[in-house]
Amino acid sequence: MASTVQISNVNESPLSRRIFIIGGGIVGASLSHFISQEQTDREVIVIDKCWDELLGSTGHAPGFVGQLNESSVLTNLAKDTVSEYLKVPDGFNVVGGLELSSTHSGVETLYRRRDLALVAGLHAEILSPRDAASLAPDFINAASVKNGLHFSSDGTANAQTITSYYCQQAQFRGAKLVEAEVTGFDFKNGEITVIRSLAGDIQIHGSTVVLATGIWTSSLASDVPSPIPIVPVAHPYTFTPPRPYRSGTPYPFIRWLDHHVYARDHGDRDGMGSYDHSPLRLAAGQTAIGPWPSEFEMVLSEASSHLKNGKNFLVNGSSADMNKKRPFNGIFSVTPDNLPLAGKVSGISNLWLCAAIWVTTAAGTAKFITREILRDGDHATPEDEELRKALSPVRFQGIETSILENQALARYNDIYNREI
């Protein structure tokens, strides 16, 4: 467990201009790392309800990082993120990403994505069914595929390793970690003055608060005047039982675009997930593991039919125990435009959001928010102006919350760039 300080210790030296990050998943950890790397007198304090294990989505992500997205904003953030994860010991494995299609329209999509990738400066190559299958022979049946699209610089992020490395680095540079469940805030003159928590209150005297609380963000920010349409959704993922490690070139991360199914080699077993079901909204509980909807057994069973070794995957019997590699219902956030909410909140002068961010873009987005917070009113670069506009939490102002939440749910099935 990371070494933490008590709230009494934080209240002992109530410096102004401190930066309180609530949430120590990959986003909060990235923020603490990048802010503490800068020459600043601003102390960083990260508050999480648990430092023993990652209770949020970060603890469950299979960690695929596909850098190409229909949004060039996300593509640029993902490229920046990969360049950072490569600096973390054992943080990123460049195993590649392989998209497959078995339909004519799907193949057209692959070609369009290949062209888009080349414009974005990402290496991407169309493969024949045989060449595609040779990259992951246990997963891919060449006869069921028309073409593949291989992205050689994509890979898998070890999200837990990166998170603990970033927290350690931040602590080494003076950041403090506090274990406390935040329950709300006191406001005065449009500013947060007190962070309330089950472990006690923190007086924050002119400091900055950043919510990096993932699926819990909209409930924690319920006092914010503008809408925060971050909707927690259910997602099924499962494993095969353990098997001997494969030898040879590591398998790329595979995505069957027509079926909204993906799979990866976890070393001692394989993993598989599916988006091929109606979006299912959940209330965020204590962890990012939800109750198991019985229809997920059918979803996983159908998903496994697309894999050559599909019969090896467990599709029945879920587990909320994070150490048990059984089917589980992992929860993550969707938003109306599939973009993060990262920036200053309107109406509360010292509150920032850094949420609805995938592992794929966490470090790049945290670097942007670091620049924004430390800029102190100085002009932003044109690139950062573009990011500010695209990611600003204010962009949904004036739209009814129920409409936004329905739009967010509808984006669940687009996560694999179906619209491109």
Ligand SMILES: Cc1cc2nc3c(=O)[nH]c(=O)nc-3n(C[C@H](O)[C@H](O)[C@H](O)COP(=O)(O)OP(=O)(O)OC[C@H]3O[C@@H](n4cnc5c(N)ncnc54)[C@H](O)[C@@H]3O)c2cc1C
């Ligand atoms: C099954 C599954 C598959 C996924 N696959 C991928 C993938 O392949 N690629 C990818 O890029 N992403 C993937 N994701 C999404 C990714 O995991 C998340 O988007 C990312 O981890 C979010 O990070 P975070 O730091 O914002 O949130 P979290 O990891 O959820 O961290 C939030 C933290 O805030 C803390 N917190 C919350 N409320 C409070 C409070 N009131 N007081 C104190 N602390 C609080 C929590 O304890 C938690 O540690 C997947 C997610 C799931 C569940």
